[in-house]
Amino acid sequence: MSLFDHDSIFIYILSEHNNGKYNLEYFLNRVNVFHRDKGKCKICAIYLNPGNFHCHHIDPSKPLNEINKTVNLISLCNQCHKLVHSNQEPPFTERKMINKLTEYRNKLKI
Numbered sequence: 001m002s003l004f005d006h007d008s009i010f011i012y013i014l015s016e017h018n019n020g021k022y023n024l025e026y027f028l029n030r031v032n033v034f035h036r037d038k039g040k041c042k043i044c045a046i047y048l049n050p051g052n053f054h055c056h057h058i059d060p061s062k063p064l065n066e067i068n069k070t071v072n073l074i075s076l077c078n079q080c081h082k083l084v085h086s087n088q089e090p091p092f093t094e095r096k097m098i099n100k101l102t103e104y105r106n107k108l109k110i
């Protein structure tokens, strides 16, 4: 789904993939979050493009009126997003990246 493609955004909001976490605010803030994070993954810092840009909810247990605020959203690449949502061993060993990954994993479990 393209970052700025409004038709697919509305189709997505109305689709069965929407499990209650996504609303118009989420899709508008995705663009803000991408720019705030300077188009880079918050864990491994690779440059993102619309094809591998994921917008992750730091704390997905927040209510709908708070969950999609930009403070609760971060830019992640495809690989790091999968890692945050799993217990898989990361392919990198750099301490800074491991710490970030652990931080976001822990915030999911609160």
Ligand SMILES: [Zn+2]
Pocket (backbone or CB within 6 Å): 041, 042, 043, 044, 045, 046, 076, 077, 078, 079, 080, 081
């Ligand atoms: Zn990454």
Ligand SMILES: [Zn+2]
Pocket (backbone or CB within 6 Å): 055, 056, 057, 081, 084, 085
């Ligand atoms: Zn996520």
